[in-house]
Amino acid sequence: MLFEAVPKIDIREQSPLSLAFVGDAVLELLVRQRLVETTRLLPGRLHSVATRYVSARAQSRELSILEPVLTEEEANVLRRGKNASKATVAKHATPQEYRASTGFECLLGYLYLKGRNDRIVELFDLLWEGFDPEAEA
Numbered sequence: 690m691l692f693e694a695v696p697k698i699d700i701r702e703q704s705p706l707s708l709a710f711v712g713d714a715v716l717e718l719l720v721r722q723r724l725v726e727t728t729r730l731l732p733g734r735l736h737s738v739a740t741r742y743v744s745a746r747a748q749s750r751e752l753s754i755l756e757p758v759l760t761e762e763e764a765n766v767l768r769r770g771k772n773a774s775k776a777t778v779a780k781h782a783t784p785q786e787y788r789a790s791t792g793f794e795c796l797l798g799y800l801y802l803k804g805r806n807d808r809i810v811e812l813f814d815l816l817w818e819g820f821d822p823e824a825e826a
Contacts, residue, residue: 770795
């Protein structure tokens with residue numbers, strides 16, 4: 690990863706929504722990087738393809754690939770994120786999909802702030818290989 694996180698507080702005490710805030714950016718950067726590395730798409734097309742990976746609906750589906758390989762600690766962070774309450778819900782996702790995507794983002798934010806970039810890349814590689822953005826849930 691490009692940046693190194695050096696939290697001054699114990700991230701286990703952070704709100705799951707704060708972790709999801711960071712995790713959203715982590716996923717977005719990973720997807721954009723991978724698309725630029727592996728395609729010759731123009732910028733407008735890059736954005737539309739990227740949204741197929743980072744939407745709440747897509748993230749919910751991506752979890753089905755990743756959940757079987759999560760450690761107990763990671764599964765607990767994911768669960769905390771799923772259970773976090775939000776006042777809003779995405780326009781194009783069910784409440785369940787939105788909660789799952791928040792959990793996924795929470796997990797990525799947690800791993801990033803823990804300095805576990807190796808694990809983020811490992812999980813992202815699994816996701817990239819196993820997720821078909823064109824397939825319906």
